[in-house]
Amino acid sequence: MLACGAADFVLVDAREPLAKAGLSLIHAQACYEGKYWNTTGIARHVTVEALLPEMRRRGITVLSHGATGRGNDQVRFQLVANMLAPDIEVYAPWRDETFLAAFRGRGQMIDFCEKRGLPIKASRSKPYSTDANLLGLTHEAGVLESLQTSPDVIEPGMGVHAKDAPAAGEEMEIRFENGAPVSINGARVSVLQALEKANTLGGKHGVSIAFHLVENRFVGIKSRGVYESPGMEVLGSAYAYLLQLVLDRRAREIFDELSRYIARQVYQGYGFDLGSRMAGAAIAETAALVSGTVTVRLQRGAVSFVSAKNVPHSLYSEDTASMEAVGTYDHADSEGLLRVLSVSARALAAAGQVKPRLLE
Amino acid sequence: MLACGAADFVLVDAREPLAKAGLSLIHAQACYEGKYWNTTGIARHVTVEALLPEMRRRGITVLSHGATGRGNDQVRFQLVANMLAPDIEVYAPWRDETFLAAFRGRGQMIDFCEKRGLPIKASRSKPYSTDANLLGLTHEAGVLESLQTSPDVIEPGMGVHAKDAPAAGEEMEIRFENGAPVSINGARVSVLQALEKANTLGGKHGVSIAFHLVENRFVGIKSRGVYESPGMEVLGSAYAYLLQLVLDRRAREIFDELSRYIARQVYQGYGFDLGSRMAGAAIAETAALVSGTVTVRLQRGAVSFVSAKNVPHSLYSEDTASMEAVGTYDHADSEGLLRVLSVSARALAAAGQVKPRLLE
Amino acid sequence: MLACGAADFVLVDAREPLAKAGLSLIHAQACYEGKYWNTTGIARHVTVEALLPEMRRRGITVLSHGATGRGNDQVRFQLVANMLAPDIEVYAPWRDETFLAAFRGRGQMIDFCEKRGLPIKASRSKPYSTDANLLGLTHEAGVLESLQTSPDVIEPGMGVHAKDAPAAGEEMEIRFENGAPVSINGARVSVLQALEKANTLGGKHGVSIAFHLVENRFVGIKSRGVYESPGMEVLGSAYAYLLQLVLDRRAREIFDELSRYIARQVYQGYGFDLGSRMAGAAIAETAALVSGTVTVRLQRGAVSFVSAKNVPHSLYSEDTASMEAVGTYDHADSEGLLRVLSVSARALAAAGQVKPRLLE
């Protein structure tokens, strides 16, 4: 920025809060439209929150960003800034008529920069654009816009394609305490270190590298993204294996609901509003119960379960699950349960409510 | 059965309706607790529905099954039979005191059979039990009850472990019309053939073989299952890629809700009640829109997107997705949108509703 | 319109489709934010749909409306028109800079009309504005904007305030067949006639007259509405009493979900999209089961249950509900049920998941 003529430049290190925000998404298993770990969405929240104190300190009243007028990021920057600092003005050159009159597209922009010798990285030949942060990469636009282009064209930034990963694979033991990863393969880690380690190992084994998704943007149009988020996927999957042990059916039902809600909220830039706080408070009740050691295998893009132990809040009992040992209730009790269920099932039939065909 | 002394035996071929029922699950993307394709759950529905006409024909009034008193299947058999045929009695030896007095477990049962020379397949040394049908396999109990046992111990019945699959992988082109798979790699297929083909190819590449899940049973206890469902996973994933193109944000929201609902309903044996019919009617509206050709790559357990074409109801446009082409609305319009959103975001701040912290 | 100088004028009678659309809302019990019967929201859909054929016939390509730039109606007109007729242009003077430059508010508009002798009804002294159709009235703005103004200030358009209704009240017997009201007090009625009759009787007894709601508009700001919808409330309540007899617990769960979804969709102008069609298809499964005769009492604003009969799909049995007669399952069966439930409840305790405090 200084080389481009900025009067001053400050680098704010937000890796720690970003890692913690990533962990919040893992707690909520908050993937947008089922798949995308919201790595860019959450980063917009953290970025604005992290910049504000520095802006206040310097009396800066305008937050400027380079997001264009068709994407999600303009919405996220605007909403987060407006909520956290309603007095701050948000300025986006790509929505400013004066600016737009001068630059009709990326091409002319690059021309301008090159002519003035501004040290930009983008080039006309770059076949797609990439947004990067600690949690993941988002590739989109350019050649990726065609659904005839396979995600194979991506040059991975956080690891290798699954097909190029070592055949052998590798096991990884992660210990969580009250929802936080505290050790990996026996070594103590901070949340940030856990994410970095998971990024390294996940990336090496092609986990969540070049993941395809056609998604619904906030503004109502569809876009295609190809994502990388190895660390989020590794930690998120390991966490999910512990969640399976802890959540009973009723908690699972509301958890899944809140999970999708939070994913939408963060994706759309509403991660700081009341609804997100409500959902977050609910999820925090579950995170507090997730302690345990889980071993996963990373191999050719997959994160699979190997084993789990020391899970104090687990509802899974190797004894009660047995089909042989009838433990604390016996077959006659099941008979009673079924007789009770049977009354309502037969009532449905008697009321003409049952039609003998499958789902549709 | 005849060898065991049955007076008569009838084999009812329910593969066709079972394949169609599997397709219904794919339409709803109905995986229980996020992961399990409900292959056993739906099969119980189809089995009872398929047996009833034959039972009626022969004047049989008792449906007997071998499910034990702690699992889901006793519930499913009971509910489906009670709904479809409230006059039919359901008899389960494993919940009958007389029977239980004679056989205190699998061991004594096997003794009994062996002594009488009954041709059973089970053996005392089989380390876990398996339920199998066209849609998938469920392995559970025995050594699998320990969370220290990796799913690697499974001897796959529908293919190979991902780690043993050919490195090269293989592409597979599937054409759907109004929700139904109609051709694979250019050859016309029925729904049943599509599933069989997908089972073969998916199994060969280790797709959804030995998939671990600790789940909440209907009766409230947790159990661990290791699943195989290569064909469902292959077709289900390919279908999901098309759904991404077709469902707008609002439809996606209710779709995801219904998807989880149907998964619970089928898992618990309520696939024929009013609630399931409601959800099924809603899902059918979406299946009618899912036409298109999608190519996926099967490789080392993964089903990944390669390309898609000829999707008439697609909302994805390679043009409007472009960040360069501003098409039908311009940046000034986005400015207007954001000013509108900004009012409510600032109102939240003014009302003291925003707290600058992440999700929890 | 002719008196104002319009070249031509056509009156399209949309009362029949509007009444049917109202019935759809009753089927879904689709009240926005819990209370408002969406009477204006649904009318915008019906209005546009009803006008289009006439516009096509005359080659008209612009749909103009008088909704302002801060309300919901501009959104509804736009979305419905764009969906049903994407080629039609929607023009709103209140969002046209040229028009706005000439008229800075309602006041100047009224001046203009009076000066030219245009026969308008609005007057500067009218203390609030009203939108009216067959399904209901929406009063808002003006003196109603102050939360110190009680809904008592409303001069009812569809009946009387509850406090002014006759003390005696009146019973009303309504027969529904497959979801549609077919007779009232023994006389056959069409859907439109049923609604008109219910408006008359409900209005007479102060039902849903001057109903207060502060709601969230589509554009994100809150507004206060005072509503009248006597017929919708009378028929909707009577229908609800039958629904209570028909929906089992599982159907109720998804019904309530869909109900709120449809209410949001219609309120926001998305009543014709895929999501609404999905929800509508699900609700239709329930409407088909709602047949029966219900008697309600209208008295001083209330619609209360008196009796119900001839409900073929009812799940309510006067016998099984009895606490004395234990009918089809006995107390020992309940003991079995409870033993089964007890296992999971105790497992929660054993896993340290229970904290002895109430909800919060």
Next chain:
Amino acid sequence: MLACGAADFVLVDAREPLAKAGLSLIHAQACYEGKYWNTTGIARHVTVEALLPEMRRRGITVLSHGATGRGNDQVRFQLVANMLAPDIEVYAPWRDETFLAAFRGRGQMIDFCEKRGLPIKASRSKPYSTDANLLGLTHEAGVLESLQTSPDVIEPGMGVHAKDAPAAGEEMEIRFENGAPVSINGARVSVLQALEKANTLGGKHGVSIAFHLVENRFVGIKSRGVYESPGMEVLGSAYAYLLQLVLDRRAREIFDELSRYIARQVYQGYGFDLGSRMAGAAIAETAALVSGTVTVRLQRGAVSFVSAKNVPHSLYSEDTASMEAVGTYDHADSEGLLRVLSVSARALAAAGQVKPRLLE
């Protein structure tokens, strides 16, 4: 109890925790199947929780209750006791074969008591049974089982029927702070006092007296209840009016979801499990924002809004709601918003996803 021969008797005063539990339901607006304030459901939780310390003190290890084998209460007592005190045995005579052999119904029970001179209140002539606590009354069974019996037959225990209430009605001003009622008509009150006062005033004006509901019991059968809960309805409605001012659209969406979830949980006896704690934690975020003074009118059974003031977290602004004052965004901005929305609406049309018919 002493008169019946009990060795000892202890009265545990749980009115305070019961009132607070009632307030939790108000915070969640947790009415079961849309209508019933869960007054008996929550009381079972509070009762068991309140009794346990006394039982521990005296070394009592068996909790006995008189709920029958077809209702909800047996389930609630069992689950709450098992969760809070898994070591305590729950004994229900009405599910004990020995006891049942001696008493085949209420009749024989009453005979037995009368013969021994036990001072019971029930009589053979009582036409229905009633369960009562501070939060409300539940009337059911007997003559109420017939849907031909109007709720008019109820002899109210907490007030008068709406038709018998004074015509004049009465205004009531309630101040909430952080979710708790702190003053009524200017006088400071505790939560318990607020509920008692609301019971008195609500009852006097016929609010929520003899409220009819046919509901789905936990065991799957339908039952009819006629309820009284004047205080819950008065406070709950007043609270709802403030909630309308505080919850934005997104918070409302998840609030409504959680509201129904909590209602089901408490109804079914799961008010202490993880899912309830999750939902409660989310709701607590909203309760903390509900401060304000609201005036309601109680008249002939209705609780209607009169006015509201001093609501610090209100999102409602009398200025921005104005249709005249265009405040912080102008009509051109709306034009921008609509152009953006228009793109997706037209895309739906272009993709053949729109069908011009109403909901079903």
